[in-house]
Amino acid sequence: MKIFLLSVLALLAVSCSSSTPVKRIEENPKLYSSLSPRHQALVESGKIENGMSTRAVYLAWGNSDSQAEGQEKGKTIEKWTYNGLAPVYHQSLYDGYGWGGYGRRGRHRGFYPYNSFGSSVSYIPYPAAWVKFLNGRVDSWQRGRTQ
Secondary structure (H helix, E strand, C coil): CCCHHHHHHHHHHHHCCCCHHHHHHHHHHHHCCCCHHHHHHHHHCCCCCCCCCHHHHHHHHCCCEEEEEEEECCCCEEEEEEEEEEEEEEEEEEEEEEECCCCCCCCCCCEEEEECCCCCCCCEEEEEEEEECCCCCCEEEEEEECC
């Protein structure tokens, strides 16, 4: 029951703090109005295309998880990477001896054998999307899990 309750609370916290294109547009109306009508429509649906500015990509996809600058063919590039989270499920069975615990009448049992079985979930980040900018405009991008 504890795991379920903690999972629900974590999901609620993430959903409340997550940013959507609509929220980012509401927070940056001047930035949104400076975009072309085509780019406004793409931003509203959370999509990007080549030629979009870094500001338009921010409105569409939000803050990246990492940014890097570099050189390619003598030109300065910038690459934004967005991470996703992949669940990893664990099953465990532990046998051993422990100290403590109480018997039926509330008496301390001392050193005793016990076993436990359980499952848990961990989340591992993976690069889910990236955008490469050349001179402040989208040059190429990819979204989705690579194999």
